[in-house]
Amino acid sequence: IILGKDGEPLPIITDHEPYRTKRMSNSDRAADAWFGALLESEGGSFLGKVSEEARERLISKVELVDEPVHEYGDEEWTPYQSRRLPTSPLYPAYGLETYGLPIPRRMAEAWRHYDVNGLVAEDYSTRPTGIGLDMELSEDEVANISSALTAKGAWLDDDACTGRLVYINGRFCPSLSKQTEGVKNLDSKCFESCKLPEKTMEYLSRLPDGFTDQLAAEVPDEYKGPLTSLEKLSGPDHNVGKATSQFAINNQQGTAAFAALNSVKAGCVAYVEAASEEASDDDKMPLPVLIVNAQTPSGGSAVVGGEKGVSLHPRTLAVANDRSSLSLVQMCIDLDESTEEESLCPTFVNGHTQIFVGASANVTHSFLEESGGIVTPRVEMSDEELDAAKLAFQPGQGPEALDAFIHNPREAESQRPALRNTHFDSIDVHVTGDEGSYAGSIMELGGCGRARIAISASLLRPGAMASINGFALSGGAQRSDMRTNIHHIAQGTISRQEQRNMVGGRSTASFRGRIRVEQSAQQTDSEQLSRTILLSDHARIWATPSLEIIADDVKCTHGATVSDLSEEELF
Numbered sequence: 001i002i003l004g005k006d007g008e009p010l011p012i013i014t015d016h017e018p019y020r021t022k023r024m025s026n027s028d029r030a031a032d033a034w035f036g037a038l039l040e041s042e043g044g045s046f047l048g049k050v051s052e053e054a055r056e057r058l059i060s061k062v063e064l065v066d067e068p069v070h071e072y073g074d075e076e077w078t079p080y081q082s083r084r085l086p087t088s089p090l091y092p093a094y095g096l097e098t099y100g101l102p103i104p105r106r107m108a109e110a111w112r113h114y115d116v117n118g119l120v121a122e123d124y125s126t127r128p129t130g131i132g133l134d135m136e137l138s139e140d141e142v143a144n145i146s147s148a149l150t151a152k153g154a155w156l157d158d159d160a161c162t163g164r165l166v167y168i169n170g171r172f173c174p175s176l177s178k179q180t181e182g183v184k185n186l187d188s189k190c191f192e193s194c195k196l197p198e199k200t201m202e203y204l205s206r207l208p209d210g211f212t213d214q215l216a217a218e219v220p221d222e223y224k225g226p227l228t229s230l231e232k233l234s235g236p237d238h239n240v241g242k243a244t245s246q247f248a249i250n251n252q253q254g255t256a257a258f259a260a261l262n263s264v265k266a267g268c269v270a271y272v273e274a275a276s277e278e279a280s281d282d283d284k285m286p287l288p289v290l291i292v293n294a295q296t297p298s299g300g301s302a303v304v305g306g307e308k309g310v311s312l313h314p315r316t317l318a319v320a321n322d323r324s325s326l327s328l329v330q331m332c333i334d335l336d337e338s339t340e341e342e343s344l345c346p347t348f349v350n351g352h353t354q355i356f357v358g359a360s361a362n363v364t365h366s367f368l369e370e371s372g373g374i375v376t377p378r379v380e381m382s383d384e385e386l387d388a389a390k391l392a393f394q395p396g397q398g399p400e401a402l403d404a405f406i407h408n409p410r411e412a413e414s415q416r417p418a419l420r421n422t423h424f425d426s427i428d429v430h431v432t433g434d435e436g437s438y439a440g441s442i443m444e445l446g447g448c449g450r451a452r453i454a455i456s457a458s459l460l461r462p463g464a465m466a467s468i469n470g471f472a473l474s475g476g477a478q479r480s481d482m483r484t485n486i487h488h489i490a491q492g493t494i495s496r497q498e499q500r501n502m503v504g505g506r507s508t509a510s511f512r513g514r515i516r517v518e519q520s521a522q523q524t525d526s527e528q529l530s531r532t533i534l535l536s537d538h539a540r541i542w543a544t545p546s547l548e549i550i551a552d553d554v555k556c557t558h559g560a561t562v563s564d565l566s567e568e569e570l571f
Contacts, residue, residue, distance in 0.1 A: 058260050126310045149333075296336070298344070311347075451474075458489060526554070533564065546558070
């Protein structure tokens with residue numbers, strides 16, 4: 001019996017549904033409404049069963065039930081379990097009040113230091129016209145677009161690549177692409193015919209952040225046998241637990257809901273498969289596979305010049321079979337269609353890439369995000385500095401110098417159309433074979449107002465290796481975020497990570513790199529380093545490298561440095 005302040009016994013709570021949304025703030029409700037508008041936007045789904053399962057997962061609310069209490073002696077018993085008082089209500093984890101997968105929250109760990117309020121203030125609920133259908137281009141359009149892509153460095157001729165897939169505003173362009181048996185576009189007809197391999201459908205249905213509990217490959221363990229469940233790794237004392245628990249969500253990247261949204265709204269899938277090769281002494285990598293996701297200022301929306309923006313959901317699946325080699329290049333770029341003000345439309349890009357690496361396979365992956373144009377320079381200058389610069393201006397210094405002082409850079413940046421754009425990309429890598437290797441180079445260089453790239457690599461087999469090098473450049477009034485997660489699960493795995501950041505203007509950037517070494521991942525060798533240069537006194541960076549080590553026979557290091565450019569270095 002628990003007594004209240006008045007001395008009377010408190011009632012025992014058995015129905016928790018009335019308390020589901022009690023803790024939600026106005027910001028939380030706005031985030032759920034924003035995500036709901038994206039989910040319910042007009043237009044159908046094109047990935048068949050994959051879309052249906054993703055939608056069902058999103059709209060199915062988390063059940064409010066107590067975790068089972070295990071007795072001492074049970075194999076899942078742990079002294080760290082907690083029990084709810086019978087007079088206390090049971091709340092869902094933050095972000096799970098309305099949907100079955102976590103929605104962004106301003107104070108959630110996955111979204112800390114990110115502009116969530118600015119994100120949900122933009123309406124991206126329209127979709128490109130013709131989504132789900134191939135884009136037919138005339139010969140002149142093909143020539144013009146290929147020339148524009150070449151000028152941006154986003155083009156490889158047929159004899160310089162294994163395959164090439166080009167998408168404009170989320171629509172596949174066959175006349176600009178080079179398809180092969182292993183490099184092709186999967187449209188709605190492929191999913192309607194049910195002729196896709198079961199393994200391909202399984203890969204496409206996987207969700208990141210542990211919301212698909214079944215590991216992509218069995219992990220050998222001499223004490224507990226093959227490991228297959230993510231939530232039970234290093235259990236019972238050190239496991240993360242169910243993905244819907246608050247403890248697990250605090251360590252997630254916040255990408256699961258957006259990956260599911262991508263499955264519901266994507267018009268097609270860029271599919272790449274590297275076939276097994278015969279053993280040879282030649283270590284030469286094959287010609288690269290190029291995937292280009294281009295967007296125009298209108299985003300393909302028929303509603304331009306208004307307040308509503310458009311959402312794009314590019315999707316990529318790459319599979320490197322056993323003893324194969326794959327060089328994958330992904331580029332996200334702008335494609336100018338017009339400079340007229342009325343053609344501009346705020347754009348939300350929600351990309352999702354899945355990569356599976358087999359035994360003795362070698363994958364090199366280059367990802368470049370440079371959409372959104374160029375930020376406005378000199379926004380860090382104060383009004384006093386601008387006034388002093390105008391007084392010091394001398395005729396004959398050139399139009400560029402005069403233009404910099406006539407127009408207030410902060411005002412110019414605040415009116416820059418791309419500042420309303422948002423670019424999300426999640427990259428989910430699974431090394432599913434012994435001695436498999438993944439090497440990724442991730443570059444975030446665009447001028448979108450808000451940008452976020454999250455990459456996760458799971459090392460599931462002995463001898464697996466992952467190398468992730470990242471570079472983030474931000475300026476103006478941008479808000480950028482780079483998140484990495486390297487998960488060592490099998491024994492004898494190796495990882496190398498180095499992140500470089502350059503932050504200028506009045507921008508805010510954050511980097512959070514997480515490495516987790518499970519109890520089964522003995523003899524792990526892992527290194528992580530983050531280096532940041534601040535280019536102005538008004539730029540800010542949150543750099544958080546982290547290590548979670550359960551195993552006791554490992555070699556792991558991590559570190560971070562933040563500095564500015566000294567006057568001597570500038571000289």
